[in-house]
Amino acid sequence: MPEGHTVHRLARAFGELFTGETLAVSSPQGRFAAGAAVLDGHVLVASEAWGKQLFLGFADPTLLGQGTAGRPDDVRWLRVHLGLYGAWTFTGDGSTAVVHAIGAPRRRIGERETVPAGPGAPEPDDAWSPPPPRGAVRVRLVGTHAVADLTGPTACEVVTGEEKRAVEDRLGPDPIRDAAPGEGDPREEFVAAVRRSRSAVGLLLMNQDVVAGVGNIYRAESLFRARLDPMRPGRDVPAEDLRALWDDLVVLLRDGTRTGAIVTTRPEDRDGAAPTADVLDALPGRRRVRQNTDDAPDAVPADEAFYVYHRDGLPCRVCGTPVLLKELAGRNLYWCGVCQA
Numbered sequence: 001m002p003e004g005h006t007v008h009r010l011a012r013a014f015g016e017l018f019t020g021e022t023l024a025v026s027s028p029q030g031r032f033a034a035g036a037a038v039l040d041g042h043v044l045v046a047s048e049a050w051g052k053q054l055f056l057g058f059a060d061p062t063l064l065g066q067g068t069a070g071r072p073d074d075v076r077w078l079r080v081h082l083g084l085y086g087a088w089t090f091t092g093d094g095s096t097a098v099v100h101a102i103g104a105p106r107r108r109i110g111e112r113e114t115v116p117a118g119p120g121a122p123e124p125d126d127a128w129s130p131p132p133p134r135g136a137v138r139v140r141l142v143g144t145h146a147v148a149d150l151t152g153p154t155a156c157e158v159v160t161g162e163e164k165r166a167v168e169d170r171l172g173p174d175p176i177r178d179a180a181p182g183e184g185d186p187r188e189e190f191v192a193a194v195r196r197s198r199s200a201v202g203l204l205l206m207n208q209d210v211v212a213g214v215g216n217i218y219r220a221e222s223l224f225r226a227r228l229d230p231m232r233p234g235r236d237v238p239a240e241d242l243r244a245l246w247d248d249l250v251v252l253l254r255d256g257t258r259t260g261a262i263v264t265t266r267p268e269d270r271d272g273a274a275p276t277a278d279v280l281d282a283l284p285g286r287r288r289v290r291q292n293t294d295d296a297p298d299a300v301p302a303d304e305a306f307y308v309y310h311r312d313g314l315p316c317r318v319c320g321t322p323v324l325l326k327e328l329a330g331r332n333l334y335w336c337g338v339c340q341a
């Protein structure tokens with residue numbers, strides 16, 4: 001499932017690609033036909049993320065003409081949660097602005113970002129027209145230079161500003177967002193939410209009401225970096241440790257937003273030696289974690305990017321004992337039983 005940094009990157013891509021444009025909105029698959037009809041022909045005026053929730057704000061162009069756009073109550077929001085299987089696929093005309101926004105003429109952003117192999121950016125073409133939708137496209141947004149197709153989301157609906165605020169009020173603080181004026185201190189909200197629960201801190205980090213945007217990778221990696229036992233009850237974790245954990249999440253998630261890849265290892269903890277094929281074959285159920293920077297020559301290789309995530313059975317980078325794995329609330333939890341005792 002995409003973690004918060006991916007959703008913030010999506011929000012930025014939508015902002016760069018479509019802000020101020022009148023968009024053709026449709027539902028090629030048909031399941032979102034009524035919602036698409038509400039938004040069709042409206043102008044994109046905002047693109048925001050809160051944790052794993054994406055909000056695209058649309059204004060009626062006739063209201064824009066009267067100068068009343070921007071009034072929050074006039075904006076209709078497309079709320080999307082990708083869930084486990086959702087993805088956005090962007091295709092553009094190859095113009096510089098499009099390539100800057102999505103990093104390629106075509107890119108798929110979901111569980112992981114992909115840039116299809118093939119010829120480089122085509123020359124911008126005055127006669128560009130969007131390619132036909134592939135697969136079951138729930139929503140298609142078409143602008144002047146690019147098209148965005150949404151497939152397989154967990155949530156996709158049109159909401160009012162009030163309904164959007166109700167969703168946000170239920171969410172915990174997001175380490176990537178800057179707190180708006182009048183909002184509380186997100187770090188103290190996080191600390192208080194963890195400390196009023198007797199649930200394991202490893203469960204609380206995955207609870208979007210406690211902290212928004214952390215998924216399975218950031219959960220495992222931030223707990224390792226903090227040397228915190230994932231099974232420790234939240235109320236027993238000292239507030240100082242939780243403040244440090246929050247500060248680390250801010251650094252890690254914002255770094256992921258900037259680069260598009262999750263890298264949590266410190267340079268001195270990378271061994272430069274990827275596990276051999278025999279070692280990997282002997283470990284059941286592992287699969288390689290791919291990141292969208294895998295082909296970049298100066299990127300940290302995926303095998304070196306994590307301390308514990310998907311490293312069960314491999315030696316801990318710090319103490320050398322095998323990394324542990326167990327299922328917790330239906331998701332795999334990875335940790336070091338020595339470093340995080």
Ligand SMILES: [Zn+2]
Binds near residue numbers: 316317318321336339
């Ligand atoms: Zn260890």
